Amino acid sequence: MLAELQDWMQAAILDRDAPGLRGRVRGDNRLTAEDRIGIYMQGYRLRLIECLRSEYPMLAALAGETAFGLFAQGYIAAHPSRSYTLYEFAAGFADYLEAARPPGDGPQAIPAELARIERARAEILRARGVESEPAPADSGIDPLIAAMAGRFWRPDSVRLLALPFDFTETLASKESPPLPAPTPSLLAIARAQYRVETHKLTPWQYDWLASLPATRAEAAPAGDARLAAWLPFATRHGLAAAA
Amino acid sequence: MAVQPRLGLSDPGDGVGLREEHFPHLMATPAADWGVDWFEVITENCLDTQGYAIRVLEHVAAHRPIVMHGVSLSIGSSAPLDMDYLAKVRDLAARFEPLWISDHLCWTGLGGINSHDLLPMPLTQESLDHVAERVDRVQAFLGRPLILENPSTYLEFSASQMPEWEFIARLATRTGCGLLLDVNNVHVSCFNHGLDSLEYIDGIPASHVVQMHLAGPSDYGTHLIDTHDGPVPDAVWALYAHAWERCGPVATLLEWDANIPPFADLLAELAKAKAVRAALALPERAAA
Numbered sequence: 001m002l003a004e005l006q007d008w009m010q011a012a013i014l015d016r017d018a019p020g021l022r023g024r025v026r027g028d029n030r031l032t033a034e035d036r037i038g039i040y041m042q043g044y045r046l047r048l049i050e051c052l053r054s055e056y057p058m059l060a061a062l063a064g065e066t067a068f069g070l071f072a073q074g075y076i077a078a079h080p081s082r083s084y085t086l087y088e089f090a091a092g093f094a095d096y097l098e099a100a101r102p103p104g105d106g107p108q109a110i111p112a113e114l115a116r117i118e119r120a121r122a123e124i125l126r127a128r129g130v131e132s133e134p135a136p137a138d139s140g141i142d143p144l145i146a147a148m149a150g151r152f153w154r155p156d157s158v159r160l161l162a163l164p165f166d167f168t169e170t171l172a173s174k175e176s177p178p179l180p181a182p183t184p185s186l187l188a189i190a191r192a193q194y195r196v197e198t199h200k201l202t203p204w205q206y207d208w209l210a211s212l213p214a215t216r217a218e219a220a221p222a223g224d225a226r227l228a229a230w231l232p233f234a235t236r237h238g239l240a241a242a243a
Numbered sequence: 244m245a246v247q248p249r250l251g252l253s254d255p256g257d258g259v260g261l262r263e264e265h266f267p268h269l270m271a272t273p274a275a276d277w278g279v280d281w282f283e284v285i286t287e288n289c290l291d292t293q294g295y296a297i298r299v300l301e302h303v304a305a306h307r308p309i310v311m312h313g314v315s316l317s318i319g320s321s322a323p324l325d326m327d328y329l330a331k332v333r334d335l336a337a338r339f340e341p342l343w344i345s346d347h348l349c350w351t352g353l354g355g356i357n358s359h360d361l362l363p364m365p366l367t368q369e370s371l372d373h374v375a376e377r378v379d380r381v382q383a384f385l386g387r388p389l390i391l392e393n394p395s396t397y398l399e400f401s402a403s404q405m406p407e408w409e410f411i412a413r414l415a416t417r418t419g420c421g422l423l424l425d426v427n428n429v430h431v432s433c434f435n436h437g438l439d440s441l442e443y444i445d446g447i448p449a450s451h452v453v454q455m456h457l458a459g460p461s462d463y464g465t466h467l468i469d470t471h472d473g474p475v476p477d478a479v480w481a482l483y484a485h486a487w488e489r490c491g492p493v494a495t496l497l498e499w500d501a502n503i504p505p506f507a508d509l510l511a512e513l514a515k516a517k518a519v520r521a522a523l524a525l526p527e528r529a530a531a
Contacts, residue, residue, distance in 0.1 A: 001365065001367065001369055001402060002321050002365060002367070002369050002370050002373055003321035003353075005365050005400060005402065006320065006321050006350055006353055006362075007321075007353060009362060010352060010353050010354075010356065010358065013358055013360075013362075014356075023401060024400060024401055024402070025398050025399070025400060025401065026398070026399045026400070026401055028437070030437075030465050030466070031397075031435070031465055031466055033398070035465070035466075036397050036398035037398060039397040039398070039466065039468070040360060040362070040397060040398070043360055043468075044358050044359075044360055047359055047360065048359065051359075080356045080357075081352075081356065081357045081358070081359055082355045082356060082357065083357060084287055084290070084315035084325065084328050084357060085287050085288075085290065085291065085315075086359060087291075089357075089359070125292075125294045125295070126291065126292035126293065126294040126296075127293060127294065128293040129293070129294070131298070132293075191294075194294070194295040194298065
């Protein structure tokens with residue numbers, strides 16, 4: 001009885017075939033059985049839509065209420081949560097948007113790419129960052145020379161994205177973000193002192209960060225004067241960490 | 244054997260839920276000026292993360308008692324217990340040493356799906372046997388009593404054989420679990436089902452109650468929904484007074500999860516609990 005009732009109620013909430021409502025749920029003059037199961041059906045969708053809106057605020061602002069609602073409802077129907085956290089539920093939104101969009105490289109590709117940026121930010125907020133890493137000893141030598149001689153690694157609190165659009169202006173405007181420019185761009189999203197920032201990268205900066213090992217034990221030398229000049233910025237903003 | 248009040252657990256006083264909106268205030272304000280006795284953290288918000296939420300929790304737990312309050316245990320589900328989840332809960336508890344671990348008398352899903360809702364139980368003997376067996380297993384796994392909260396409900400199953408308070412009382416007596424008496428949820432469920440909220444409170448075994456929740460629901464005319472988005476209504480304060488007379492002193496916690504106000508406003512609402520208790524001809528709790 002318990003398993004059967006729960007199976008029935010879950011099917012009803014997910015809007016799947018669930019006959020026999022009135023035999024299972026008590027209704028009265030104030031709220032019918034349909035009203036009562038409807039509260040759970042509506043609450044389920046609203047909660048998950050709100051979760052997606054909270055995890056993807058830029059996409060919600062760019063797409064607008066109606067379009068974002070359609071994206072969210074499609075995702076909820078296709079990918080019911082299978083995790084104990086809403087954070088995990090929201091993880092596949094970008095892939096869903098990419099798979100569901102019309103073909104082509106035009107504006108229809110924007111939602112998935114923007115969702116990828118926002119998901120990266122959410123991942124970084126929860127990742128192991130450099131805040132708990134021991135600070136490198138102050139050798140007293142010039143930072144440029146120290147950078148040339150140092151060894152570096154890429155913390156888990158960094159994500160590198162190669163995107164078909166330039167989202168610089170979009171990300172800078174929270175109220176009414178403009179569409180991104182149709183120009184390929186390279187981004188790093190990183191955390192330092194628990195602040196998450198987005199950085200536009202040059203190809204050589206992107207390639208070097210991408211080449212870095214993911215652990216302190218495997219840290220690699222910089223060995224390049226151009227890199228050395230940029231490294232103080234990179235380490236200060238959590239893009240790379242000195243071993 | 245007589246059960247000790249609060250199962251012998253401590254009474255940390257009046258607390259609030261630890262919410263992200265208040266992180267800046269708590270990190271910038273000396274702990275001595277927080278104006279709150281303890282904090283309740285949502286367990287799932289602290290799992291699988293090494294971000295700022297954990298840094299704040301470390302800071303808060305260093306200065307105040309904390310309680311871990313979960314929403315995904317799904318103790319009433321006919322699906323198997325998620326032992327990986329429980330292991331993470333146990334590890335988190337080992338790290339932060341909460342006064343207790345609580346969750347809800349509900350189920351959240353089947354077949355791997357999580358509705359992220361606190362779904363109602365059919366209140367049958369079969370359900371009671373099922374939940375009791377799982378509570379026993381969870382308590383053995385965690386090595387401590389599980390504290391279960393009565394949920395807000397919007398439907399009753401035709402198959403139910405007993406009122407919720409009887410189900411809870413029998414479950415607590417049988418398993419030795421503790422109870423988190425959410426007086427707002429009593430108010431919401433009793434309104435929605437046309438039940439007597441005082442009879443509900445009177446049916447709860449007082450010595451098993453270790454904590455109470457206060458919150459504000461939303462009134463939709465025909466029904467109330469447990470939204471935690473506003474001040475505690477008068478009807479809930481009246482129920483709190485009645486519950487305190489029966490079950491106090493116990494830890495009291497104000498929940499506010501949407502339209503979250505500044506911390507000072509939260510404290511002002513929490514202070515009403517003390518005023519309500521002061522109006523009762525009962526001794527106030529001993530100093531912590």
